[in-house]
Amino acid sequence: MIALTLAEISAAAGGTLHLDGAAATPETVVTGAVTTDSREIGAGDVFVAKRGEFDDGHRFAPSAVERGASVLIVEHVLDLPVPQIVVADSIDALGALATEVVRRVRELGRLRIVGVTGSNGKTTTKNLLRAVLEKVGPTVAARASYNNEVGAPVTMLELAEDTEFLVAEMGASGVGEIARLIRMARPDVGIVLKVGLAHAGEFGGIEKTVQAKSEMVTDLHPGDVAVLNADDPRVVPMAGLTKARVVWFGLGDTAEVRATELRAHARGTDFTVTVPGGEQARVHFGVLGEHHVMNALAAVAASVELGVPLADVVAALEQVTLAERWRMQLMGGRDGITVINDAYNASPDSMSAALKTLAQVQEPGSRTIAVLGEMSELGEFSGEEHDRIGLLAVRLGISQLVVVGQAARRLHISAINEGSWDGESAYVETADEAFELVTAGARPGDTILVKSSNSAGLRLLGDRLGEWFA
Structure with missing residues (x-):
């Protein structure tokens, strides 16, 4: 996390700072990571005590302190000798802190944000984007599938002052959840991969799923870019919901970023990619499964829009042979x-x-x-x-x-x-x-x-x- 004083963290989180028994002042600076998992705590880190459906993170606060936590974000004061910021809701506080950190790094003028959502392919696309963008500049992207109301802000809080790219994977199990994440970190480039039946039971039907995924593009600004799947009839209408400029990806002729001459084999898929302006390149993509070509196209579209030369994008993609553990x-x-x-x-x-x-x-x-x-x-x-x-x-x-x-x-x-x-x-x-x-x-x-x-x-x-x- 960027350097913040205890007073600044408390103000951002909307809490009250308690220093009883702690060797600290409101001006004490904190630079550690922020996590809700006490097992991940290291010296100087911030522990957020999250209440869950089956457990309460406050029970693990003593362990977090033993491991070196410098401050706790809690919903009630605990008998522990460290600074504590008491908030009404720890998850809301986590999101508010992430929002402030993103705002401050944005103000430095270097940070650009890519948001990724869809029923399938979010993690693969996020990993492909990280592989491309980290060759260009300091990049932060979620670990594993950190894409919900907890994982996404934890990822955002990994930003440093010199971060140039944030790749934010944004998942949801209901309407309004992606919109909440967008308010924390509005993307410069918002990607919608596909709308399918994944989690349709939680959403309450495919129409609700479409509505939820549309939240990726509805709040984008005219200067932003919406990268949309031209081959998905549920995604195509989203072009009418956004003020952003739309860039289409897919396998059909309507796509501006498209793949042709596909050849699938046991070690991936070879294809020719075309980007706006007509430039082409042959890609030897080592991630198994022809369906992952769509994720690669989304990554190409976003990267090119961020100014990365196509040759550099292809070179980075060809170095990726595994989307993620347990994925093909x-x-x-x-x-x-x-x-x-x-x-x-x-x-x-x-x-x-x-x-x-x-x-x-x-x-x-x-x-x-x-x-x-x-x-x-x-x-x-x-x-x-x-x-x-x-x-x-x-x-x-x-x-x-x-x-x-x-x-x-x-x-x-x-x-x-x-x-x-x-x-x-x-x-x-x-x-x-x-x-x-x-x-x-x-x-x-x-x-x-x-x-x-x-x-x-x-x-x-x-x-x-x-x-x-x-």
């Missing part, structure tokens, strides 16, 4: 067996894309195995979407389907009812059972995909299979 992560290798661990999260769109990639990279004469778990948070769409994935697996000719867990069982039943298989779909209750089934039946040259929502826990099964076949 290649593992294994023994006996030519490849494990694709893509079980960090799953929606109907990403599940379909992963299965299509599995079919695309299959070598002649080899087999494909899809180990699939639940797609969570789909609400009323859950049954029909699991049915659709089961049918897709059959129609793609996946050699073996292993469905894990009761919540995904309908996927297995749909595959059987399609009538194209005779025993090639198996259902098991647990990841351990899936491990035993796959390892017992695997053959040299097999390609194994592991895919589910995070809540299903199959990412650890993917790791286990990857180590087994290493």
Whole structure:
């Protein structure tokens, strides 16, 4: 975090500073990181005691102090010998502090902000942008999927006085949440990747999802840029909701930043990218899955708008071979067996894309195995979407389907009812059972995909299979 006095932090957070028993004054300067996780605290850091659904961060304040926290942001005074800023709501205070830090760094005149949202691809696109922009200047981007009301402001608070780029991943589970993050850090470039059924159950339907994602562009200014997916009919109307200049990306002719001559293979996708003005370049993109080309195009569009030469953008993209751990992560290798661990999260769109990639990279004469778990948070769409994935697996000719867990069982039943298989779909209750089934039946040259929502826990099964076949 930028250097602030205790008095400044208290004012920004809207709190009351308490110094009883602390060896500090209101003018004491704090430069440490800000976190809600006491396990991450280091000397001089700021601990925010967050109340959660199942726990209360105030319980971990003593541990934070033991680890070196220099100040606590709390909702009531604790009997601890460090400065404490008492606020009405610690999450609101965290957001308010982030807003002030962004404002101060903005005033220095160097910072430019890219906001990324969409039902799929946020983390991959954010990582691609970081890979490009950190070659240009000091860049801050979220760790993992730090994209909610806690993770996004924590990322913003990593800004330093010399930061040139902030890549803010902005997720939501309801209307108004992205707007809240935009008020903390309004982007110069706002990206909307795709609107799909991911989290549709939480949003209350696809219309609410569209409304929520639209918040990325509705508050942009005329001098800003909205980078929109020209191939998504739910994103296209957002052009009419923004004052910003629109730049389209996609695979079709209407896109200004577009990919053509795609060739997918087991180590990524090669394609030709065209940008506004007609400049082209061939890209050897090492992130597995043709669907990730759209994320790369969004990163290209934003980077070029920020003034990065296309050749430099392509060079940076070609150095990226993994979007993120547990996202189309290649593992294994023994006996030519490849494990694709893509079980960090799953929606109907990403599940379909992963299965299509599995079919695309299959070598002649080899087999494909899809180990699939639940797609969570789909609400009323859950049954029909699991049915659709089961049918897709059959129609793609996946050699073996292993469905894990009761919540995904309908996927297995749909595959059987399609009538194209005779025993090639198996259902098991647990990841351990899936491990035993796959390892017992695997053959040299097999390609194994592991895919589910995070809540299903199959990412650890993917790791286990990857180590087994290493």
